[in-house]
Amino acid sequence: MNDLILKEVARFLFPFIELYGFYIVFHGHLSPGGGFAGGVVCGAGFILYTLAHGHKALYSLLPRHIWTFCESAGLAFFIFLGLVGIFVGREFLANSSAGFPLGRTGELFSSGLVFLLNLAIGLKVASTVTTLFLNLEEED
Amino acid sequence: MLTVKALLLLLLILCALAVSFTRDLLSAAVIFSAYSLIMATVWQQLKAPDIALAEAAIGAGITSLLFIATIARTRRYEE
Numbered sequence: 001m002n003d004l005i006l007k008e009v010a011r012f013l014f015p016f017i018e019l020y021g022f023y024i025v026f027h028g029h030l031s032p033g034g035g036f037a038g039g040v041v042c043g044a045g046f047i048l049y050t051l052a053h054g055h056k057a058l059y060s061l062l063p064r065h066i067w068t069f070c071e072s073a074g075l076a077f078f079i080f081l082g083l084v085g086i087f088v089g090r091e092f093l094a095n096s097s098a099g100f101p102l103g104r105t106g107e108l109f110s111s112g113l114v115f116l117l118n119l120a121i122g123l124k125v126a127s128t129v130t131t132l133f134l135n136l137e138e139e140d
Numbered sequence: 141m142l143t144v145k146a147l148l149l150l151l152l153i154l155c156a157l158a159v160s161f162t163r164d165l166l167s168a169a170v171i172f173s174a175y176s177l178i179m180a181t182v183w184q185q186l187k188a189p190d191i192a193l194a195e196a197a198i199g200a201g202i203t204s205l206l207f208i209a210t211i212a213r214t215r216r217y218e219e
Contacts, residue, residue, distance in 0.1 A: 024193070032189035040197040047205055129202055136209045 003052075010052030017045035025122035029111045035121025042122065043129030050130075055137050067127050067134070074124025081116055093117075145185055152178050163218045165211050173204035 024038030050058045085094030095113045096102050103110025155175035162168040176199025183192035 033193045034190070037190070037193045037197050040194070040202060044197065044201045044205075047202075051205075133205065133209065136206070136213070139213070 007052045010048050014045055014049050017048065018042055021045060021122075021126070025118055026108065026115075028118035028122075029114045030106060030108070035118040036125055038118075039122040039125025040129055042126035043133075046126070046130040047133045050133065050137060055134055058134070067131050070123055070127035071131065074120050074122075074127065078117060078120040078124070081113060081120065084113075145182075148178055148182055148185070152182065164216065165218060166208065166216055169204050169207040169211065172207070173200050176200040176203070 021038045021040075021042035021044075024033035024041060025035055026038075028034035028038065046058065049061075082093045085092055085098045088094070088098045090098045093113070095111075098113075100112030102112050109115065152175065155171055155178060158171050159168050159175060162171060176195060179199065180192045180196040183189075183195055
C-alpha cells in the first residue's frame, strides 16, 4: 500500500491515538475503561502505523525482540504484583490488606495496586494485539 | 429518546441479517464493523460505558482489521 494521504493522516493521528490509549490505561480505576480497553486502543494505533508505513518502519521504531519481551514482561509483572500479597502473608492480589496505601478517591495515584495492575495488563494487551497483526502481515 | 433506541435496535438487527446474507466477504467484514459500532452505542444506552469502550475498540477496530488481513490472504467471494 503506497498512498500519500493514508501515510500523512496515519503520521498525524498516531501520537493522539497512543495518548488516548495511555489515558484510558492510567485512569482505569477512576473512569470507564482499564488496562484491556486502553491496551487495545494503543495496539490499534500501532496497527494503523503498520498499515500505512509497512512493518519495517514499525520495527525501526521498536524492534521485534522488544515486542516479544513486552508480551512476557506484562504477564510476569502482573504475576509478580499478585505474589507480593502472598509474600507479606495475605492472599494472592491482596491490595489494602497487604499494606498498599489507598490514597484519596478521585486521585490518579490512588487505589494502591490497581493502578500498577492496569499498567501491566495494558502493556501485555497492546503488544499481543500488535504481534497478532504483525504475524499476519509478515508471512509473505 | 425511545425512538432513537428503537431505531438503533432496528439497525442492529438489519446489520446482523445483512452480514449473514452477504456473499462478498469484504462487505460482510465492513458491515460487521458497523454492527459493532451500533452495539457499542446500545451498550452505552444500557449504562455500561466500560463494555461500550471495549466493544468499540475490539469489535469495530481490531476484529475487522484481522478479518480484512485474512481476506487479503484468501478469497474475497464466498462460493
